Amino acid sequence: MICPECKRWIPDGSVFCMFCGARVEEEPRKPQETPPQVGSAFVSAPDWAERFAADFPQHRWMILRLAAQGWSEQMLRSWLEKLK
Ligand SMILES: [Zn+2]
Numbered sequence: 001m002i003c004p005e006c007k008r009w010i011p012d013g014s015v016f017c018m019f020c021g022a023r024v025e026e027e028p029r030k031p032q033e034t035p036p037q038v039g040s041a042f043v044s045a046p047d048w049a050e051r052f053a054a055d056f057p058q059h060r061w062m063i064l065r066l067a068a069q070g071w072s073e074q075m076l077r078s079w080l081e082k083l084k
Contacts, residue, residue, distance in 0.1 A: 002079070007069065044068045056080060
């Protein structure tokens with residue numbers, strides 16, 4: 001799983017992030033349908049992220065968000081592999 005605060009990998013089932021100490025929700029919540037906010041980092045997602053996300057519609061929002069934060073396509077692919 002990934003820490004919602006620092007975006008680093010932490011063991012599945014963690015209650016707190018080992019890196020930043022943030023409390024991590026263990027229960028998968030309903031997918032957040034929150035639309036991207038104009039003016040956030042979201043808008044700077046690179047072009048490849050949109051194409052990439054098209055293959056993973058269920059993770060589109062997170063893919064674009066992470067890409068906007070500087071994640072590479074390779075990082076996102078390995079991340080999605082771990083989600084399976
Ligand atoms: Zn963290």
